[in-house]
Amino acid sequence: MAVQLCGLWIPNHTASGLHHCQSRLQPQALAVSSTTSLSSSASIKIVGSNTSPGLHGIENSNMNNVFDLSREEDDWVSLEADLYHWTKSLRPVQWYPGHIAKTEKELKEQLKLMDVVIEVRDARIPMSTSHPLMDSWLGTRKRILVLNREDMISSADRNAWAAYFASQGTKVVFSNGQHGMGTMRLGRLAKALAIDVNIKRREKGLLPRAVRAGIVGYPNVGKSSLINRLLKKRMCQAAPRPGVTRVLKWVRFGNDLELLDSPGIIPVRISDQTAAIKLAICDDIGERSYDFTDVAAILVKMLSKHPSIGPTALYDRYKIETDGICGKIFVEKLALRLFNGDTNQAAFRVLTDFRKGKFGWFALERPPT
Numbered sequence: 001m002a003v004q005l006c007g008l009w010i011p012n013h014t015a016s017g018l019h020h021c022q023s024r025l026q027p028q029a030l031a032v033s034s035t036t037s038l039s040s041s042a043s044i045k046i047v048g049s050n051t052s053p054g055l056h057g058i059e060n061s062n063m064n065n066v067f068d069l070s071r072e073e074d075d076w077v078s079l080e081a082d083l084y085h086w087t088k089s090l091r092p093v094q095w096y097p098g099h100i101a102k103t104e105k106e107l108k109e110q111l112k113l114m115d116v117v118i119e120v121r122d123a124r125i126p127m128s129t130s131h132p133l134m135d136s137w138l139g140t141r142k143r144i145l146v147l148n149r150e151d152m153i154s155s156a157d158r159n160a161w162a163a164y165f166a167s168q169g170t171k172v173v174f175s176n177g178q179h180g181m182g183t184m185r186l187g188r189l190a191k192a193l194a195i196d197v198n199i200k201r202r203e204k205g206l207l208p209r210a211v212r213a214g215i216v217g218y219p220n221v222g223k224s225s226l227i228n229r230l231l232k233k234r235m236c237q238a239a240p241r242p243g244v245t246r247v248l249k250w251v252r253f254g255n256d257l258e259l260l261d262s263p264g265i266i267p268v269r270i271s272d273q274t275a276a277i278k279l280a281i282c283d284d285i286g287e288r289s290y291d292f293t294d295v296a297a298i299l300v301k302m303l304s305k306h307p308s309i310g311p312t313a314l315y316d317r318y319k320i321e322t323d324g325i326c327g328k329i330f331v332e333k334l335a336l337r338l339f340n341g342d343t344n345q346a347a348f349r350v351l352t353d354f355r356k357g358k359f360g361w362f363a364l365e366r367p368p369t
Contacts, residue, residue, distance in 0.1 A: 075307040076366045082305060083274045086298050093276035095289035096268055103263045106248055108137060110260060113212055115194035116142045118186065120217035120226060123147040123174065124282050124363045126161060128275035129218045132267060142193045143170075146186060148222040150174035154308065157363035164367035177225035187230055191257055210258045219264025220284050227251060227261050278364050283355055296347030297327030299354060302364065313359045 111117070117138055121129040126147055145165060150158060158174060165172040173189060175182030190213045198208040215223045230253055249261045266285070270276045279285040280295045281302075304311040304322050311322040314330070320337070323329045335346035353359065 072307050073366075073369060075305070077369075079302065079305050079307070080274065083277065083298070083302065086301060087273040087277055090273070090277075090294050090298075091291065092270075092273060093280055093285065093290045094270060095286040096266065097286065099263060100265060101268075103248065104265050107214075107216065107262055107265065110214060110248060110262075111137060111141070114141065114214040114260070115197045115211050116144060116190050116213045118144045118146055118190060118213055118215045120146045120148050120215060120221045120223050122218070122221045122282055122284055123149045123153050123158075123161070125275075125278045125284070125365050126363075127365050127368070128272075128278040129221055129284060131216075131218065131265060134216070144186065144189055144193065145170050145172045146175050146182070146226065147172060148175050148177050148226060150181070151176045151179070152357060152361050153363045154361055156308075157366070160367055161363075175222075175226060177222035177229055180229040183226060183229045186226070187253060187257060208256075210252065210256050212258045212260070214260040214262065216262050217264065218266055218279070218284050219286070221264070223264070224261055227259050230259065281351065281354065281364065283351075292347040292351065293328070293331055293343045296331050296350040299350060300327035300330045303354075303359060306362065306364075308362050309359055317353065317358060 119134060147161060162172065162174070171189065171193075173182050173186045175186060177183070191211055194211040194213070197211060201208060215227060217223050231251065248263070251259050251261065253259055270279075276285070276290075277295060277298055280290040281299050300314060300322065303309045303314055314320070314322055318334055318337075320330060320333050323333075331343055331346050331350065334349065335341050335343045338349070339345040
């Protein structure tokens with residue numbers, strides 16, 4: 001894999017290196033952070049205000065929890081603001097292979113036949129793997145949201161996203177397509193949501209038929225693996241890279257459920273470049289769309305400022321200081337230490353280590369407040 005990557009054409013961004021070492025927030029970002037801090041702190045105090053005035057120990061404990069939660073929310077807001085700042089100087093990450101346009105057209109036609117739609121997202125970046133047009137495509141059609149790769153996030157991340165989607169009234173299933181966790185629950189939920197299909201058919205004097213469920217989502221979020229686990233056999237081609245599935249394919253699950261495996265769909269143009277960088281970090285977009293060194297440098301800075309990780313994880317892994325969170329310098333030092341100065345290989349190592357959980361399992365996003 002590493003040898004193949006060395007053959008990719010990756011433009012040189014030496015001129016943008018200085019921008020990577022700047023971590024100052026824009027005034028607008030600071031204003032957003034302050035506003036969010038005040039509002040979130042107030043809401044947390046109301047929820048936790050059921051203590052007795054005389055119980056000073058419990059009261060102080062609750063106040064500490066309030067400050068900890070408020071500080072963590074501020075850290076997430078600050079990280080998102082910094083990420084926006086870091087990506088401004090980079091070449092835009094865009095990826096739209098020819099087969100996607102054809103797939104999108106066919107998929108919209110197939111949606112008319114579906115009783116329920118299963119939208120799969122990456123649990124590490126649920127918002128960044130949400131297609132901006134998906135809601136308009138589905139309309140009032142029943143939907144199940146699957147957050148795949150739940151084994152790659154922490155229990156705190158999982159609880160936060162579960163609470164968020166519950167508040168939105170969205171049915172969500174956490175799954176691990178590689179090992180099959182959550183797949184049987186997904187199958188039962190799909191059949192339960194679409195049960196009224198055959199009730200209406202019986203009322204019309206028609207014979208019952210299999211429920212049709214379409215599985216849609218971004219590239220490499222685990223759609224085909226999820227189907228293979230549901231079927232308990234390899235019916236759909238799957239591989240740990242974007243763009244493997246190229247055509248729509250219906251497969252039957254038992255006698256009462258049909259599943260449509262579809263290629264990953266992605267917007268023609270990704271306007272949110274912070275989301276695009278996260279797609280690159282999580283390997284949910286084609287490798288030729290981004291510069292490995294740029295993306296690895298941003299990942300280093302994200303890990304250094306991540307509320308659950310921090311610079312210690314990087315030092316423990318590579319025995320290299322983060323130098324004031326300058327990601328470019330960190331990657332260059334790693335290249336000199338392990339790869340004879342080859343920054344592409346060093347960048348690939350950092351990205352691969354993240355994808356394999358060498359820094360721990362955690363999400364790169366938290367629910368919006």
